[in-house]
Amino acid sequence: MRILPVFYVLCCCLFLFSCGDTQKKEGQDEREENSQSTTKIAGEREVVLFFGTSLTAGMGLDPNEAYPAVIQQKIDSAGWNYEVVNAGLSGETTASGRNRIDWVLNQDVEVFFLELGANDGLRGIPLEETRKNLQAIIDIVREKNPQATIILAGMQIPPNMGREYTTEFREIFPQLAEKNDVKYLPFLLEGVAGDPALNQQDGIHPTAEGQEIMASTVWKMLEPELQDQ
Structure with a gap:
């Protein structure tokens, strides 16, 4: 799959x-x-851009095993004229994502898939900062690509930071989706998180099989959007 x-x-x-x-x-x-x-x-070819962390980049795997590449395979099998761009970056926080979003949007985008926040939560970054950065990214996408469909991926974190922080972190994503009237995917790692058989030795990054499941989760929401374009 071509990255750019x-x-x-x-x-x-x-x-x-x-x-x-x-x-x-x-x-x-x-x-x-x-x-x-x-x-x-x-x-x-219309662009479907995945903007996210190492989960999107496919850390520890061949780039062709990351879920955006699997999505490209599904698109090609359907015979549709879309180009998937994997703009995932390992270690990305919402702040660093906000800083590089202008560079990433150097092309017209038909669908923008936003997967950021997990690294904020794992580092205990103040929740309001995470919220503001995600909102800024959504605003910039809409300013540069008013026609783009935005899909926001929800994320959950372990309870290391305490129950209150963990709960409020999880609620950021549906609240932003409702506020901005964007598509919302409740949990990107549904069916993958916590399963040793589907994650690499670090227990965080999915295996190729785990990425396949993530692609199926994303495809359920993405396929109708591409059909409607």
């Missing part, structure tokens, strides 16, 4: 020479223009 889109349209120009038949020349020019437009439309 490098899809350029090659337009071919056909110069026709005519001897005195103006109407014929105009008709040929019109057909030529239509042909070029059709070529451009057929060649373009």
Whole structure:
């Protein structure tokens, strides 16, 4: 799967020479223009961008095993004209994500999948800071790509920081989704978290099989969105 889109349209120009038949020349020019437009439309691919942490990057795995790559395989199997961009970065917090979002959005995006916050929670970052950063990212996406569908992935953390912190952290995501009227995926690691057989030795990062399950979870929400585009 290509990490960044490098899809350029090659337009071919056909110069026709005519001897005195103006109407014929105009008709040929019109057909030529239509042909070029059709070529451009057929060649373009809409971008589905996954913006997240090592969970999205597929830490410890081949890039083709990360769930965004599996999503690309599902898209290709369906014969749809979408390009998946994996913008996951290991160690990413909502603050660092906010800092690099402008660079990531150097292309038009049709679907923006936001998976950030887990590293904030594991580090005990103040909840209001996490909330503000996620809100800022959503605002920037909407400013640069007003037409984009935004999907916010919910996240949960172990109770190391105490029950109150853990509960309030979990509630950030549905509250932001409701406030901003964006699509909400309750838990990206549903069916994967806590299962030793589906996680690598660190107990945090999913195996290739775990990534397959994550892809299936995401696909249930993403597939209808792509069909409606």
